[in-house]
Amino acid sequence: MKxxxxxxxVNSLKFGEKTGFADGVLTVNKAEILALISEDPLLGKNLDVxxxxxxxxxxxxxxxxxxxxxxxLSGKGQVFPGMISDVETVGEGQTLVLSGCAVLTxxxxxxxxxxxIDMSGPGADYTPYSKTCNVVLVLEPSDPNMDKHDYEKAxxxxxxxxxxxxxxxxxxxxxxxxxxxELPTMREAMTQFPELPKxxxxxMLQTQGLLHDTYLYGVDVKKILPTIISPLEVMDGxxxxxxxxxxxxxxxxxxxxxxxxxxxxxxxxxxxxxxVATIVTNENVTLADKKRSxxxxxKLAGMLGLDxxxxxxxxxxxxxxxxxxxxxxxxxLGIKTALLTDEYAGQDGASQSLADSCPEGTACVxxxxxxxxxxxxxxxxxxxxxxxxxxIAGGWQGSLADDGSITVELQAxxxxxxxxxxxKLGAYTL
Amino acid sequence: xxKLITNNAGLHVSVSSSEYVDGSSLDVLIRVxxxxxxxxxxxxxxxxxxxxxxxxxxxSVIVDAESRAVDLDSLSIIESAVNVYQSSKLxxxxxxxxxxxxxxxxxxxxxxxxxxxxxxxxxxERLCNAxxxxxxxx
Numbered sequence: 001m002k003x004x005x006x007x008x009x010v011n012s013l014k015f016g017e018k019t020g021f022a023d024g025v026l027t028v029n030k031a032e033i034l035a036l037i038s039e040d041p042l043l044g045k046n047l048d049v050x051x052x053x054x055x056x057x058x059x060x061x062x063x064x065x066x067x068x069x070x071x072x073l074s075g076k077g078q079v080f081p082g083m084i085s086d087v088e089t090v091g092e093g094q095t096l097v098l099s100g101c102a103v104l105t106x107x108x109x110x111x112x113x114x115x116x117i118d119m120s121g122p123g124a125d126y127t128p129y130s131k132t133c134n135v136v137l138v139l140e141p142s143d144p145n146m147d148k149h150d151y152e153k154a155x156x157x158x159x160x161x162x163x164x165x166x167x168x169x170x171x172x173x174x175x176x177x178x179x180x181x182e183l184p185t186m187r188e189a190m191t192q193f194p195e196l197p198k199x200x201x202x203x204m205l206q207t208q209g210l211l212h213d214t215y216l217y218g219v220d221v222k223k224i225l226p227t228i229i230s231p232l233e234v235m236d237g238x239x240x241x242x243x244x245x246x247x248x249x250x251x252x253x254x255x256x257x258x259x260x261x262x263x264x265x266x267x268x269x270x271x272x273x274x275x276v277a278t279i280v281t282n283e284n285v286t287l288a289d290k291k292r293s294x295x296x297x298x299k300l301a302g303m304l305g306l307d308x309x310x311x312x313x314x315x316x317x318x319x320x321x322x323x324x325x326x327x328x329x330x331x332x333l334g335i336k337t338a339l340l341t342d343e344y345a346g347q348d349g350a351s352q353s354l355a356d357s358c359p360e361g362t363a364c365v366x367x368x369x370x371x372x373x374x375x376x377x378x379x380x381x382x383x384x385x386x387x388x389x390x391x392i393a394g395g396w397q398g399s400l401a402d403d404g405s406i407t408v409e410l411q412a413x414x415x416x417x418x419x420x421x422x423x424k425l426g427a428y429t430l
Numbered sequence: 431x432x433k434l435i436t437n438n439a440g441l442h443v444s445v446s447s448s449e450y451v452d453g454s455s456l457d458v459l460i461r462v463x464x465x466x467x468x469x470x471x472x473x474x475x476x477x478x479x480x481x482x483x484x485x486x487x488x489x490s491v492i493v494d495a496e497s498r499a500v501d502l503d504s505l506s507i508i509e510s511a512v513n514v515y516q517s518s519k520l521x522x523x524x525x526x527x528x529x530x531x532x533x534x535x536x537x538x539x540x541x542x543x544x545x546x547x548x549x550x551x552x553x554x555e556r557l558c559n560a561x562x563x564x565x566x567x568x
Binding site: 073113206211212222245246272283284285286287290315316317318319320321344346351355371388393430 | 433472474475476477478480481482485492499506507509510511513517518533536537540541542543544548
């Protein structure tokens with residue numbers, strides 16, 4: 001399986017007559033995007049498209065999802081299969097990527113959900129999406145009493161359509177860089193690098209219900225048994241986020257496309273270990289599902305003869321139980337585990353960080369304490385609805401001060417404690 | 431007998447077999463613990479997904495309420511959940527204004543909906559459209 005990522009580096013955004021790319025500048029025809037997203041009768045009349053650039057005194061809230069513009073130039077299928085394109089398997093051929101650019105979907109859905117992105121100031125350090133040139137969709141439902149499932153889907157599709165449209169509009173431009181990934185068949189992978197340990201990745205996806213769901217080729221992941229996926233399919237948008245909460249540790253569609261665990265494991269493949277397989281699994285509500293999925297994911301790892309797995313969680317609370325079950329069951333099969341999660345240790349950092357634990361979980365990486373409090377200074381411009389700070393998860397009544405500053409826990413900042421490790425803050429080996 | 435234990439009044443009336451707890455999330459968990467002590471098995475995880483005890487005032491848990499030997503897995507799960515709630519500041523439904531309370535009730539119901547359907551406990555097919563769960567536009 002071979003995939004080429006053809007990257008155009010977007011350094012700047014502007015509105016203009018024709019959507020296209022030249023000299024690092026992505027020009028966006030606002031009317032075309034509005035026409036594209038207005039096709040959906042579920043979305044209202046007062047839709048808007050705005051731009052938020054790194055370093056600007058701009059705050060976007062409440063943000064639902066972040067999507068990187070991609071478009072397949074060749075190969076089977078199209079980006080975001082089962083969502084805005086056919087269900088054909090992706091991951092082969094050539095895919096155009098507008099690097100450094102993102103589409104943000106913003107608008108009120110359920111009031112305490114969703115997050116904040118500051119493009120400058122102290123809050124900007126906590127979100128990777130302050131470094132991207134952002135096309136912001138401000139959305140509303142056509143009927144205020146619309147079923148929230150319908151509206152969530154409409155917002156999700158609007159973001160994906162816009163991302164695909166932007167990249168498609170640049171398909172005639174030669175890429176700045178081309179990154180090639182070629183992965184062997186499972187049969188070849190099993191015999192490669194016999195001197196190195198075989199490792200895998202257990203990729204946990206949030207699947208608890210409305211605003212807490214993830215889709216695989218358009219299938220609601222809460223309804224799957226754990227399965228094996230190629231990292232290259234992930235890069236083409238096989239996994240799409242329908243998850244809005246918590247903002248700090250939901251895996252946006254952008255972070256799935258750019259999953260740093262996959263990227264780093266591919267870099268170390270053949271050097272430190274033999275990266276054999278990625279197993280996607282879910283985080284459901286019922287204990288029977290938790291048992292079934294963790295047993296099945298561990299069984300797959302065992303069948304593949306893996307020596308070790310990296311396990312990433314999404315969200316917290318009862319998903320901590322899924323993380324621990326995955327860890328314990330793999331360890332019991334003799335498969336070493338390394339866990340990647342974040343912490344909810346209280347504002348003083350003194351409380352228990354995870355809701356569950358096990359003696360076998362001896363290697364755990366944290367992306368930070370989501371309850372840490374931060375004050376975000378006022379911004380010159382707010383795209384969206386600043387009053388939501390008082391009800392957003394991580395905020396409280398009084399979070400929004402009269403001067404426009406906001407005091408919240410990091411939980412409210414989109415991507416602040418990404419459990420895929422898609423953050424700028426952390427410890428680095430020099 | 432399968433039964434929902436909840437302090438979410440809107441959800442309670444939409445479920446065919448339900449026991450309403452007039453209190454906090456912790457009160458719900460303590461009631462579930464009492465049932466586990468007398469032989470019930472927990473079917474859904476007692477901890478909330480993605481909201482801390484000091485954020486979500488509602489809690490709902492499905493149990494298989496029978497008198498049998500104590501299920502040690504259920505006991506371990508409910509004890510650790512009670513510990514999480516006892517070590518955290520709690521919020522009560524009355525702490526929120528109507529709209530915000532309705533939001534939290536709605537999400538609590540939504541996250542139980544799939545499980546309730548699977549266990550055949552939904553009385554109102556249009557559970558999420560129940561008037562008591564409607565969130566009015568601000």
